[in-house]
Amino acid sequence: MLVSEALLKIKTNGYKITEKRKEILTFLSQHPQYVSGSDVIQHLKNDHPGLSYDTVYRNLALCSELGILEETEFAGEKKYQLCAESDHHHHFICLKCGETRVIKNCPIHDIPEMNDFHITGHKFEVYGYCRLCKTP
Structure with a gap:
């Protein structure tokens, strides 16, 4: 899924398209493997020094719920990946x-x-x- 498609899905489901959501999805689109919420926070913390874990994990959970992200638990931690396939896999x-x-x-x-x-x-x-x- 492209970032633009993901943002459209967020909007059509009644949620705002925020700069942080764009940045989170862009970061995930650049990684072909699952990444943790901590990885996302590390990437965003320089541009958003007051960024909370809560904000990042809420956005990851929302995108997962909307089918934008795939979620797994790996090495004792939830990890996320932008959905690459629309069919069952x-x-x-x-x-x-x-x-x-x-x-x-x-x-x-x-x-x-x-x-x-x-x-x-x-x-x-x-x-x-x-x-x-x-x-x-």
Whole structure:
């Protein structure tokens, strides 16, 4: 998703487009991997010395709720990524560098134990090491 598309989605859902929201989304658009709220704060703190954790996390939560950001918990911390795909997908996440790759096929339908469940949502993430980070 482009930053301009994300901002339009914020506006059409009745929220204001603020400078901080633009900066947060621009920062996330420049990172192909998940980043933490702390990473966002570190990036913005020089231009916004009074910036609170609350403001950043509220904006991240709003964008996640609107489907602009994907959210995961990784290494004990919530992390965020600008949605790159509009269709249903999952991720491979490198434990060393954080590279994130899309997994297009969904394994949930191949699990026989799920046949009699009415599934309302799920998340599937694979953790490991990318080809550059794997150790012998």
